[in-house]
Amino acid sequence: MLDKKKVKLGIAPIGWTNDDMPDLGKENTFEQCVSEMALAGFTGSEVGGKYPKNVTKLKKALDLRGIEICNCWFSSFLISKPYEETEKEFIEQTDFLKAMGAKVIGVSEQSYSIQGKDHPIFEGKYVMNDEEWKLLVQGLNKLGKIAKEKGMILTYHHHMGTVVQTEEEIDRFMAEVDPELVYLLFDSGHCSFAGMDPVKVLEKYIDRTRHIHLKDLRSDVVAQSKKESWSFLKGVRKGTFTVPGDGDVDFTPIFDIIEKSGYEGYVVVEAEQDPAVANPLEYAVKARKYIAQKTGL
Numbered sequence: 498m499l500d501k502k503k504v505k506l507g508i509a510p511i512g513w514t515n516d517d518m519p520d521l522g523k524e525n526t527f528e529q530c531v532s533e534m535a536l537a538g539f540t541g542s543e544v545g546g547k548y549p550k551n552v553t554k555l556k557k558a559l560d561l562r563g564i565e566i567c568n569c570w571f572s573s574f575l576i577s578k579p580y581e582e583t584e585k586e587f588i589e590q591t592d593f594l595k596a597m598g599a600k601v602i603g604v605s606e607q608s609y610s611i612q613g614k615d616h617p618i619f620e621g622k623y624v625m626n627d628e629e630w631k632l633l634v635q636g637l638n639k640l641g642k643i644a645k646e647k648g649m650i651l652t653y654h655h656h657m658g659t660v661v662q663t664e665e666e667i668d669r670f671m672a673e674v675d676p677e678l679v680y681l682l683f684d685s686g687h688c689s690f691a692g693m694d695p696v697k698v699l700e701k702y703i704d705r706t707r708h709i710h711l712k713d714l715r716s717d718v719v720a721q722s723k724k725e726s727w728s729f730l731k732g733v734r735k736g737t738f739t740v741p742g743d744g745d746v747d748f749t750p751i752f753d754i755i756e757k758s759g760y761e762g763y764v765v766v767e768a769e770q771d772p773a774v775a776n777p778l779e780y781a782v783k784a785r786k787y788i789a790q791k792t793g794l
């Protein structure tokens with residue numbers, strides 16, 4: 498059982514409207530999305546592209562539904578653009594999140610990423626050289642320091658198709674970043690999709706993890722995706738991911754690690770799929786029931 502005082506439960510809006518492919522769920526409004534999150538029993542949310550950019554407006558809409566913001570995706574370009582460009586946007590995003598009462602910002606390096614490209618996801622992703630590793634690590638340490646000074650935590654999202662995807666890359670990343678400034682955003686779906694054992698990764702880094710995405714994976718869809726060289730986004734449309742409990746990831750040991758470690762922070766259901774096929778409210782309720790049954794949250 499998870500301690501409700503330590504572990505909070507959220508859901509990402511990506512199941513309603515997908516910011517990577519805004520045509521997926523374009524008919525779903527912001528109000529419908531946050532109302533259905535609340536109806537399904539969630540009290541935390543990440544920021545989506547349809548959310549009001551204005552702090553007062555967003556707070557009012559969320560307060561009415563008993564929801565708080567816990568994180569927002571942030572794309573960094575530390576190895577392909579001048580550091581100052583990423584820093585400027587990072588400060589703006591961190592200030593917005595802080596004003597919303599969030600504690601965490603989720604960074605992902607998007608230089609040379611193939612996650613949004615029409616390119617087979619299992620073929621030819623970019624691999625950093627030593628100089629680029631240095632730029633990434635030094636840049637993130639600097640951003641992490643800025644976040645810390647603002648009372649926020651920088652977490653890093655490993656992700657398919659990006660420069661930090663594989664187990665070796667996660668290990669090197671964790672070995673090189675400053676553990677006081679940069680933490681891990683663990684995503685069970687991306688771990689599994691990349692062919693890692695999510696349990697092994699979480700066990701190794703739970704003490705340095707400050708945000709968790711709970712994503713399940715349909716192995717038969719992944720097998721087809723490999724066979725037919727699908728892009729990441731084609732795979733999402735075809736149902737690579739689903740909510741926890743609905744796919745092939747074993748969440749029991751994942752919840753055990755979270756419990757035993759005394760993890761304090763959010764676990765967020767993040768299961769992008771086609772809302773025309775997987776009704777967002779129905780899948781949110783399914784996830785909520787599964788998590789309640791497995792963890793007591």
Ligand SMILES: O=C1C[C@@H](O)[C@H](O)[C@@H](O)C1=O
Nearest residue numbers: 516517570654684710767
């Ligand atoms: O955290 C995430 C945000 C999405 O935009 C991304 O593509 C998804 O797969 C993810 O894990």
Ligand SMILES: [Co+2]
Nearest residue numbers: 654684710767
């Ligand atoms: Co994620």
